[in-house]
Amino acid sequence: MLLFIACAGTVFYFGHDYYLLKQTDRDNAALLETIASQRIEIVDQRRQIQMFAGEIQGLKEQITKLGRLEKQVRLIADIDKSGRSSGIWGIGGVSKIDLDQELPIDAHHNALIREMHHQVKQIKSIADKEKLDFNDLIEKLTKKKNLLASSPSIKPVSGIITSPFGYRKSPFTGRRTFHSGLDISNRRGTKIVSTAVGKVVFAGRKTGYGNVVIIDHGYGKATKYAHLSDILVHKNQQVKRGEVIATLGNTGRSTGPHLHYEVLVNGTPVNPSKYILN
Incomplete structure (x- = not known):
């Protein structure tokens, strides 16, 4: 057991x-x-x-x-x-x-x-x-x-620059004078365009310049187009860059068909060549 x-x-x-x-x-x-x-x-x-x-x-x-x-x-x-x-x-x-x-x-x-x-x-x-x-x-x-x-940046018309910005010998007096713009020569009737967006503040005749268009682009900038044949815009009209505003002519004090083109900054003419990119 x-x-x-x-x-x-x-x-x-x-x-x-x-x-x-x-x-x-x-x-x-x-x-x-x-x-x-x-x-x-x-x-x-x-x-x-x-x-x-x-x-x-x-x-x-x-x-x-x-x-x-x-x-x-x-x-x-x-x-x-x-x-x-x-x-x-x-x-x-x-x-x-x-x-x-x-x-x-x-x-x-x-x-x-x-x-x-x-x-x-x-x-x-x-x-x-x-x-x-x-x-x-x-x-x-x-x-x-x-x-x-609103800044001018293109050539206003096709053609040859016959007189640059700055001092030159006047074709009328032979004396050294200041030229406030560019002279661009071409055939009469060639289309001229606005070089920037802006508002037409003058469209008419000016002594010495003949038919003139002035465009205010704002920001202190303006452009002047002189010796025109036909003015195709009116005062207070809004224009775009590249829009046709006039045709090239020989009005005013001029030796031949051309456009006198100015760029003004705060009322003072400056070299337009600096505002041509094309």
């Missing part, structure tokens, strides 16, 4: 121990499976984080390009930024090592996340500033557009 009890106890002890061992083995297998699944999930999350970091890097490069574009437009249009600075050049970059998807999941993980949060804040701040800068640029370009449209 004692031997039976001892054997039964031994069997029960080892059987219970075996059961616990098997249970622990099953629990370990489940735990390993969970760990493997979580590891796969962590690796996937790491790759997504790295992809997001790469997108942030691309966004930063796009903002930088926009900043350069804005700078070029301001330079071409001669628009000052008035001391404003976008701070684009201060954005940091994500290390290429951190973007390596083969990098162990525990390497640089926290630093990468912190850097991403920092750059997102930077980009948001700079994007807000760039929005203000572009709004300012658009507003100034609009004003500049009106100014450029």
Whole structure:
């Protein structure tokens, strides 16, 4: 009986121990499976984080390009930024090592996340500033557009320049006199066009100049067209750049068919050649 009890106890002890061992083995297998699944999930999350970091890097490069574009437009249009600075050049970059998807999941993980949060804040701040800068640029370009449209920039008539702006020998007196415009010769009746957007403030005859058209372009600029044959516009008429306003003639004090063309800035004649771009 004692031997039976001892054997039964031994069997029960080892059987219970075996059961616990098997249970622990099953629990370990489940735990390993969970760990493997979580590891796969962590690796996937790491790759997504790295992809997001790469997108942030691309966004930063796009903002930088926009900043350069804005700078070029301001330079071409001669628009000052008035001391404003976008701070684009201060954005940091994500290390290429951190973007390596083969990098162990525990390497640089926290630093990468912190850097991403920092750059997102930077980009948001700079994007807000760039929005203000572009709004300012658009507003100034609009004003500049009106100014450029009102600035004489084309030749008023085809032909040969027979007398430039400046001092010359007068064809009438032979003395050295100041010539306040350009003389452009061509056939009588050749079409003459307005060299910029503006308003006709005079259309009629003037002593010495014959038939004359004067156009006010705003911003202190005006143009005068003299010795005309036919005047095709009237006072207070709005004209566009390139619109026909008269025909070339020989009226007034003139030695032959030509156009006397003047550009005036704040009432003072300036060299019209500087306002002919074509």
